[in-house]
Amino acid sequence: MAQKKSKTKKTPATGDVATNKKARRDYQISDTFEAGVVLVGTEVKSIREGKVNIGDAFVRIERNEAWLYGCDIQPWQTAGEFFQHTAKRPRKILLHRKEILKIQEATQQQGFTVVCLKIYFKGRRVKIQIGLGKGKSHSDQRHDLKKKTELREAQREVARFHKGR
Numbered sequence: 001m002a003q004k005k006s007k008t009k010k011t012p013a014t015g016d017v018a019t020n021k022k023a024r025r026d027y028q029i030s031d032t033f034e035a036g037v038v039l040v041g042t043e044v045k046s047i048r049e050g051k052v053n054i055g056d057a058f059v060r061i062e063r064n065e066a067w068l069y070g071c072d073i074q075p076w077q078t079a080g081e082f083f084q085h086t087a088k089r090p091r092k093i094l095l096h097r098k099e100i101l102k103i104q105e106a107t108q109q110q111g112f113t114v115v116c117l118k119i120y121f122k123g124r125r126v127k128i129q130i131g132l133g134k135g136k137s138h139s140d141q142r143h144d145l146k147k148k149t150e151l152r153e154a155q156r157e158v159a160r161f162h163k164g165r
Contacts, residue, residue, distance in 0.1 A: 015120060015121070016118050016119070016120045017047055017048075017050055017052060017118075017119045017120055017121065017126075018050070018052045018053065018054050018118060018119045019054075019117070019118040020054045020055060020057065020115065020116055020117055020118065022055060023115045023116070023117050023131060023133070024117075025136075025141065025144075026135060026136060026141070027113065027115055027131065027133035027134065027135055027136060028133050028134050028135075028136055028140070029115075029117070029131040029132070029133040030112070030131075030132055030133060030134070031102075031131065031132040032117065032129055032130065032131045032132075033095065033099055033103070033129070033130050033131075033132070034122075034127055034128075034129055035066070035093045035094055035095045035099075035127065035128055035129075035130060036093070036094035036125060036126070036127060036128075037068065037091050037092070037093055037094070037126055037127070037128055038091060038092040038093075038094065039091065039126060042075065042076040043073045043076075044126060045076045046073050046074055046075065046076045047073060047119065047126055048121075049076075051073065051074035051076075052071070052072065052073045052074070052119055053071075053072040053074075054070075054071050054072075054116045054118070054119060054128075056070040056072075057069065057070045057071040057115065057116035058070055058113065058114060058115050058116065059093060059103070059114035059115070059116065059130050060114075061100060061103060061104045061107065064097075064100060064104075065092060065093075065100070066092070066093035066094075066095050066100055066103070067090045067091065067092060067093065068090065068091045068092075068093050068116065068128070069090050070088065071088070071091060071116065071119075072087055072088050073087060074087060075087060093128070093130070103132060106132055107132075110134075111134060112132050112133060112134055113132075113133060113134070113135065114130055114131070114132055114133075115130065115131055115133060116128055116129075116130055117129040117130060117131045
């Protein structure tokens, strides 16, 4: 009896493609959402190569739709002029209606902003993680840095204590 040969599929790049480290430093993130993005084929290929910058990316709600602004996806090198995409064009974000309404209510009344935290692949799809957060003041940032250094020093002391035994 002959066995069937299974076709192996090429798996796309997995894991985080780009992260926005400034977002957690500059904003106090309260809620996070996972969303899909409407992309063109050359944009997906550029994201697979890691040619994306989300340092200035933010989300705005317009006419009950979520749009991603400031996300810089570099053009794909091997594509011709006709098939190329624009690097910093607004991209539509796919969210549930309840999530859009929650984000819209928070940004209008409470002074929240929506920033892009990371871009990653989930299966074959490109997903983004967006965060709803309030901006930190300079003193808040200094306080967080102080807590971080104190925690690091405490961990070093514990490591020295256990090493000496």
